[in-house]
Amino acid sequence: MNSLKQEILTEVMQRSGSGAALSDEIWSYAELGYQEHRTVAAQIAWLEAEGFRIERNVAGISTAFWAEAGEGGPLIGILGEFDALANLSQVDGALTEQADQDGQPGHGCGHHLLGTGSMLAAAAVHAVLKRHGIPGRVRYYGCPAEEGGSGKVFMARDGAFDDLDVCFSWHANSVFAMHASDTLAIKTAVFHFRGRASHAAVSPHLGRSALDAVELMNVGVNYMREHMLPEARVHYAMLDGGGHAANVVQANAVVGYTIRAPEMSDAEELFDRIVRVAQGAAMMSETHVEVSVKSGLSNVLTNSTLEKVMFRNITQVVGPVQHSNEEISVASQYQETISETDVIHACKVFAKGEDIRTPLHQGIVPFDGTPTRVPVSTDAGDVSWIVPLARCFGPCYAVGTPFHSWQMVAQGKLSYAHKGMFAAAKAIATTVIDVIETPDLIVEARTELDRKRRGRPWVCPLPADLQPQMAEL
Structure with missing residues (x-):
C-alpha cells in the first residue's frame, strides 16, 4: 500500500x-x-x-x-x-x-x-x-x-x-x-389558477372554478403519460383546493408538479408541454393560470x-x-x-x-x-x-x-x-x-x-430571479 x-x-x-x-x-x-x-x-x-x-x-x-x-x-x-x-x-x-x-x-x-x-x-x-x-x-x-x-x-x-x-x-x-x-434531471413548478367565486347553488353560472381547472390539468397530464420518455416521471400534489366549502365556486386553486427526465433538456421539453396543458385547462374553464418555477436540478x-x-x-x-x-x-x-x-x-x-x-x-x-x-x-x-x-x-x-x-x-x-x-x-x-x-x-x-x-455548457436550471426558499414543516 x-x-x-x-x-x-x-x-x-x-x-x-x-x-x-x-x-x-x-x-x-x-x-x-x-x-x-x-x-x-x-x-x-x-x-x-x-x-x-x-x-x-x-x-x-x-x-x-x-x-x-x-x-x-x-x-x-x-x-x-x-x-x-x-x-x-x-x-x-x-x-x-x-x-x-x-x-x-x-x-x-x-x-x-x-x-x-x-x-x-x-x-x-x-x-x-x-x-x-x-x-x-x-x-x-x-x-x-x-x-x-x-x-x-x-x-x-x-x-x-x-x-x-x-x-x-x-x-x-x-x-x-x-x-x-x-x-434524473428535475424541474418543479407551482400552477396557481384564478377564477371567479360564486354561490354554487344560487349563481353557479356566474362562477369560474379554479378547482375545475386543476382537475382538467391533471386529466390532461395523465393523457400525456403514454407519450413521454419511459424514464420520465411526473408527480403532482394538491397544494390548495380552494377551501373547505363545497357550495362555493372556488376562485383559487394551486397544484404543484415535479417533472423528472434523463437530461435537463428532456425535462424542459416535458415541462413546456405541461405548461401548455395548464393553459388549455385555463382556457376550457375560463380561468387564468400563473406558473412559478420553484427548483431545478441537472442530471x-x-x-x-x-x-x-x-x-x-x-x-x-x-x-x-x-x-x-x-x-x-x-x-x-x-x-x-x-x-x-x-x-x-x-x-x-x-x-x-x-x-x-x-x-x-x-x-x-x-x-x-x-x-x-x-x-x-x-x-x-x-x-x-x-x-x-x-x-x-x-x-x-x-x-x-x-x-x-x-x-x-x-x-x-x-x-x-x-x-x-x-x-x-x-x-x-x-x-x-x-x-x-x-x-x-x-x-x-x-x-x-x-x-x-457533447459541447453543451452547464446551464443553470433555475430562473435568474429565483432565491433560496426555506423548507417548511
Missing part, C-alpha cells in the same frame, strides 16, 4: 471519536434546508481547529460555506450535506416508530453522516499534505438544502465550483459501493475515470467494513421491521441485483466502470456538469433500510453507521491522494466530462 494512503487511513481513524461525536450532534440538531445554523457553526468550529480557512455566506446563503486548506497544486473539492427532513424525528436506537418530538425534522437521508464524513476526508488529506510539504489544496463545501432546496445549484449559479480541478462526495446507504448513478454526469480509481481504493486500500456480532444482531432487528420487498429492491438498485440480504453489508459491490440509472434527483448533478465528480456509498444502515424512513433516522447514531462513514471518508481521501500524485488523472477526468457534455 502507498505509504501516504496508510497515513490517510490513520488520520481518519485518529479523528473518528470527534467525527462520531460531531455527526451525533448534527443528528440531534436535525435542521431543515437553509436553517442549518447550529450545524454550520459546529462544522466551522471543527474545521477551523483543523487549520482550514473559512469562506462564509457562499452565494449569499447564510448556511452555505466552504473551508479550504493547503497551498499550490490542484484544487480538490469535497461536498458535504447536512439538512434533515420534515416530520421524521425519532428516538435514537428505537426499534419501533417513535417520534422524539412530534412534527420535528429527522435525518432520514443520513446527511449528518455525509457532511461529517466528507470533513473527515478533507482533514485527513490536509494533515498528510502538510506533513510532507506536498502542494495541493482541499476544499470542503458545506452545502445546505439538498432535500428539495437546490442548495448546490444556487452555489453553482454563483460560480462556487468553477475553479475546482475535480470533486468528490458520498452518500450513506446500506451497501459499500460506487455511487456511479446517472440520475448527474458520471465520471468513470475517477470512479475506477476510487473503487480500486475501496477494494485494495479500505476493504470491506467488518461488524461485531452485537452490531449484526441490532441490525437484524431493524431488518425485521423492513418488508422483504424493500430489501429486494435495495439489492436490485444499489447492489446490481446481488442477493446481499444479510443484516449488514460486509462486502463490496462489484464495479466495472458502467454507470447505473437510479431514478432519483440530486443537486450534485449540477456540480457534475461543471467539474468531474465521483461518489461512493458508505454502508451505514441495515440492508434494505428505505431512504426517508423512521428506521434510517433511528439507526443514525449507531456504531455501524459511524463505521460506514469512516469507510467512505477513507475512500474519498485516498482517491484525493491519487489525483494529487497523478495529475494526468485530472486531464483524463476533464476529457471524459467534455465528451459527455
Whole structure:
C-alpha cells in the first residue's frame, strides 16, 4: 500500500471519536434546508481547529460555506450535506416508530453522516499534505438544502465550483459501493389558477372554478403519460383546493408538479408541454393560470475515470467494513421491521441485483466502470456538469433500510453507521491522494466530462430571479 494512503487511513481513524461525536450532534440538531445554523457553526468550529480557512455566506446563503486548506497544486473539492427532513424525528436506537418530538425534522437521508464524513476526508488529506510539504489544496463545501432546496445549484449559479480541478462526495446507504448513478434531471413548478367565486347553488353560472381547472390539468397530464420518455416521471400534489366549502365556486386553486427526465433538456421539453396543458385547462374553464418555477436540478454526469480509481481504493486500500456480532444482531432487528420487498429492491438498485440480504453489508459491490440509472434527483448533478465528480456509498444502515424512513433516522447514531462513514471518508481521501500524485488523472477526468457534455455548457436550471426558499414543516 502507498505509504501516504496508510497515513490517510490513520488520520481518519485518529479523528473518528470527534467525527462520531460531531455527526451525533448534527443528528440531534436535525435542521431543515437553509436553517442549518447550529450545524454550520459546529462544522466551522471543527474545521477551523483543523487549520482550514473559512469562506462564509457562499452565494449569499447564510448556511452555505466552504473551508479550504493547503497551498499550490490542484484544487480538490469535497461536498458535504447536512439538512434533515420534515416530520421524521425519532428516538435514537428505537426499534419501533417513535417520534422524539412530534412534527420535528429527522435525518432520514443520513446527511449528518455525509457532511461529517466528507470533513473527515478533507482533514485527513490536509494533515498528510502538510506533513510532507506536498502542494495541493482541499476544499470542503458545506452545502445546505439538498432535500428539495437546490442548495448546490444556487452555489453553482454563483460560480462556487468553477475553479475546482475535480470533486468528490458520498452518500450513506446500506451497501459499500460506487455511487456511479446517472440520475434524473428535475424541474418543479407551482400552477396557481384564478377564477371567479360564486354561490354554487344560487349563481353557479356566474362562477369560474379554479378547482375545475386543476382537475382538467391533471386529466390532461395523465393523457400525456403514454407519450413521454419511459424514464420520465411526473408527480403532482394538491397544494390548495380552494377551501373547505363545497357550495362555493372556488376562485383559487394551486397544484404543484415535479417533472423528472434523463437530461435537463428532456425535462424542459416535458415541462413546456405541461405548461401548455395548464393553459388549455385555463382556457376550457375560463380561468387564468400563473406558473412559478420553484427548483431545478441537472442530471448527474458520471465520471468513470475517477470512479475506477476510487473503487480500486475501496477494494485494495479500505476493504470491506467488518461488524461485531452485537452490531449484526441490532441490525437484524431493524431488518425485521423492513418488508422483504424493500430489501429486494435495495439489492436490485444499489447492489446490481446481488442477493446481499444479510443484516449488514460486509462486502463490496462489484464495479466495472458502467454507470447505473437510479431514478432519483440530486443537486450534485449540477456540480457534475461543471467539474468531474465521483461518489461512493458508505454502508451505514441495515440492508434494505428505505431512504426517508423512521428506521434510517433511528439507526443514525449507531456504531455501524459511524463505521460506514469512516469507510467512505477513507475512500474519498485516498482517491484525493491519487489525483494529487497523478495529475494526468485530472486531464483524463476533464476529457471524459467534455465528451459527455457533447459541447453543451452547464446551464443553470433555475430562473435568474429565483432565491433560496426555506423548507417548511
